Amino acid sequence: MTTAPTARPGEADVRPAGPPDSRPHAFRSIGTVAGAATVHGVHGAAGRTHWKCFAGRRQLDSPTEAVEWASIPPGGLSGEHRHTRTEEIYLILQGHGEFLFNGVPHRVGPGSLALTAPGNVHGLRNTGDTDLDWWVVETLSPGTDAVLSGADLTPGVPAMGDAVIYDLFKERTVSTDGVFTGPLRQIEAVDLDAGQRTALGRADAELAVFVHSGEGRATAADGTAADLSADTCVTLGADTLTRFEARTPLRLLVVTLALPQLSAEAS
Structure with missing residues (x-):
């Protein structure tokens, strides 16, 4: 990731540039x-959940099951x-609740980031007086990915671990x-003041980017642009810069x- 000087925002639209076959994804x-x-x-719980899937195996090249809200x-x-x-993160966006991990409740609020490795039991309860929203990214463990791809690997049964919860903010x-x-290597919070810009991209990885708050614009190297507002999610291809x-x-x-x-070649 790099940060550049301020720039003037463009028009509020989404448009591709150049012939479709020449544009990187x-x-x-x-x-x-x-x-x-x-x-x-x-998951067998009483009540209702609002749910949105932004991307999954059809959109991404990494062993990612789903990027959801x-x-x-x-x-x-x-x-x-x-x-x-699968390996999965819960990142609390707003509201307060309890992250249930192997039967033990842990208090969570905006910015709480919970990591769940295979072998563990998790859930989430809303203990506040407003909706509890969270971002979910679920990826295949190497053993699961090997089974699905037909590789010669027999995964063992992972042991249950301790709760791993961070304050990302x-x-x-x-x-x-x-x-x-598996493929989910890092989670980062990036704050920009009005008028600031930054460039995001990795040669060896895709990026999932969620707008927690504010308004802005994303522009790819090929000129494709999209307006951004809170609760927008974009996924970016490897070896691209946005x-x-x-x-x-x-x-x-x-x-x-x-x-x-x-990533193996890069190392």
């Missing part, structure tokens, strides 16, 4: 929480369930080393999703 997906589905009984009302519960094949950057073994410009104070949440073959 900078934006793998882009969407907002508008039109989120209402799901009842998620979810919300439960006051008193709501996202049911406890065991992770046997305070720590700014969190590495998953020692907890995850400029983010802030029209108002802008907070971006950025997840690094490594492409195993590229």
Whole structure:
């Protein structure tokens, strides 16, 4: 990631530049929480959950199951369930609640980042008086990815661990080393003042970027541009560079999703 001097925002539209066959796939997906589905009984829990999937295996090259948003009302519960094949983060966007990890509740609020490795049971309860919203990124563990791809690997049964919860808004950057073994390598909070810009991109990884607050604009190297507002999520292809410009104070949440073959070559 690099930070550049201030720049003038462009028009409010989304437009590609150049012939389609010549454009790199900078934006793998882009969407907002508008039109989120209402799901009842998620993971066997009573009540309803609002849910939106931004990207999955069809949009991404990394072993990523899904990039999603979810919300439960006051008193709501996202049911406890065991992770046997994926690694998953919950990043609380707004509201307050309890992250349930192997039967033990942990208080969480905006900026709380919970990591769940395979072998563990997790869930989320809304204990506040407003909706509890969170960002979800779920990736395949190496064992699961090997099974799905037909590789000659028999994964073992991972042991249950301790709860791993960070305050991302305070720590700014969190590495998953020692907890995850798959493609989800890092989570970062990036704050820009009005008029500032930054460039995001990795040669060996895709990026998932969620707009936590503020307004701005994202422009890819090929000229493709999109207006940004709170609760917008974009996923960016590997080996691309996208400029983010802030029209108002802008907070971006950025997840690094490594492409195993590229990260191996880079090392």
